Amino acid sequence: MVRTYDASTMNTRDETRDATAQDTRTATEPLLDVRDLSVSFDTPDGRARAVDGVSFSIQPGETLGLVGESGCGKTVSALAIMRLVQTPPGRIDGGQIRFRGCDVLKLPEKEMRRIRGNEISMVFQEPMTSLNPVFTCGYQVEEAVLLHQKVSKREAAERTIEMLSLVKIPDPRRVAKSYPHQLSGGMRQRVMIAMALSCNPSLLVADEPTTALDVTIQAQIIDLLLSLQEQFGMAILMITHDLGVIAETCRRVVVMYAGKVMEITSVQDLFKDARHPYTMGLRESIPSFAPRGERLKVIPGKVPDPLDFPRGCRFSDRCKYAEYRCDNEDIQLREVGPNHWIRCWKDVQGG
């Protein structure tokens, strides 16, 4: 029997699976449970279905990776969780986003504001454009604290310095008085993290937090995020296109392609036992995996146009294993191993 994917079964309804499938995490309610989320955007040329029936869940304190190439819908999923999808042109067409059991999509804006920045906060890719250039960094962190916590201005200022030193900014008092352009990229990202964590959120959505940074600075920021997670126990949704960042930070990974989840698996299996042809292709196209002198294995073609997705499996036109039904029939996520789901008719690796 093929069970259809239900994000909450991943760790909660363990009685339905055999003993080997037992996850080490206890059967708690997920912190965040996204089900069948669909988001589309109006464009002059038609409706682009950026996110189409995406489901996943995050346990408290867990780091979940969301990986995929540009335009696969990973950032839009994150924005939908924060309810930051701009409407119009965007529209959430359906689905549920349950945070601690309550549907975020149904909350009045006022309630949402209490959650956003307080319970769930977000770190963006480009710290220069997400910090306001005309206010000092200290002011911006302080603003977040004042908005969400019942503290006096002085306490907020103290909390700001405390947060800035927590993210290991040398000389936090000076940085608090600096404007974003006076800081380096790594320092700006630290300020963003300080701001995001100032209200002690239970979920941090990190959207490509290290992509704009140099590799040595990236290493600093990843180490910082992991140590802060250890300290505060927040869950992290790590959105990235970099499988290296995934390997270093996550336990479980969701692979997205053209608005759909293609594979959900543990990070070990992602590298050793990926089952979806897209995931396999993604891994094989990384030069570090290729022996020197040999040609890289590539995924031919390019990502389909979101205005005109192919019928059936959206990867079928680039997939070397595709057959008739891949081009014609829709396919649901199915389980191919313990906590391992793929959206593919054929299980090429599994036989």
Added chain:
Amino acid sequence: MASPQLEATRSTAPAAGGDTLLRVEDLCKHYPIRRGVFSRTVGSVRAVDGVSFDVRRGETLGLVGESGCGKTTLARAILRLTDVTSGRVTFDGVSVLDLGNEEMRRLRKRMQIIFQDPYGSLNPRLTVGSMIAEAIKIHRLAAGDAVRARVVELLDRVGIPAEYMNRYPHEFSGGQRQRIGIARALAVSPELVIADEPVSALDVSIQAQIINLLKDLQEALGLTYLFIAHDLGVVEYISDRVAVMYLGRIVELADAVDLYRDPKHPYTQALLSAVPSLDPGKRRSRILLPGDIPSPANVPKGCAFHTRCPQAMSICREQTPVFKEVAPGHRTACWLYDK
């Protein structure tokens, strides 16, 4: 004495010739910092600060370093797209910096550049065909119908269907635009191609396609590449030899295999250790560098890296280390090896 050693470093030169196509000696590019009403020069940004290296015919020399280390300025200086403060650039025996405009124009045919941003480097108002044809006509490489035939051949070479030649750049995806950029560079049949972060803006699956294309073209046309990138995995894969830059200087240069297996300079060691491990559960032991890269307007005295170096000694703060050979074909600028 750098130059005699340049020859001595040849250990694993590719069989094809092995002679030097491009030689860069002590190249400096300083930008003056002007202040005040009279625009007095109060200092300088030392973007490239005494760089020497050779590129051998037919090889790929990778050039890595973090943002602001001077990689792109170096590329532009070699092609004379920016004026040079001092130093020498020799291309196939010709001193590039001494050439007059007309001679330089002719030489440009032999050295071309591919840019990082395929969106910004293609003229949005020209069709792809006319853009490539322009290069052919300017250098009078063909006329009449032959131009069109050549454009078709070039597009075919980079995997763009010839019927797309009347389309504009915005009608193509990022990967296709990079292919067009490559076709345009190849239009004049260059010998040296400087690729400045050619795959950094692309998704992994497209990146792999472009890397394969560059390798195929090198094989088919005998191209020499100076491949600039910040992605250490890509550079390791594509390069025969790799040079590492930090604050306007080359700190290490070696055969790619040697450099990745046995990095000598503490900066290279830290850089390589910072690359995320693609093996989950097996985290690399990291050398975390403290702080940020100093501003090139204010390069630290002595070894530029001493402010962040975990192994800095007192001499590092005083004197600039000499770039010299520490193992066969392996050169580095570090006092640790001066014994």
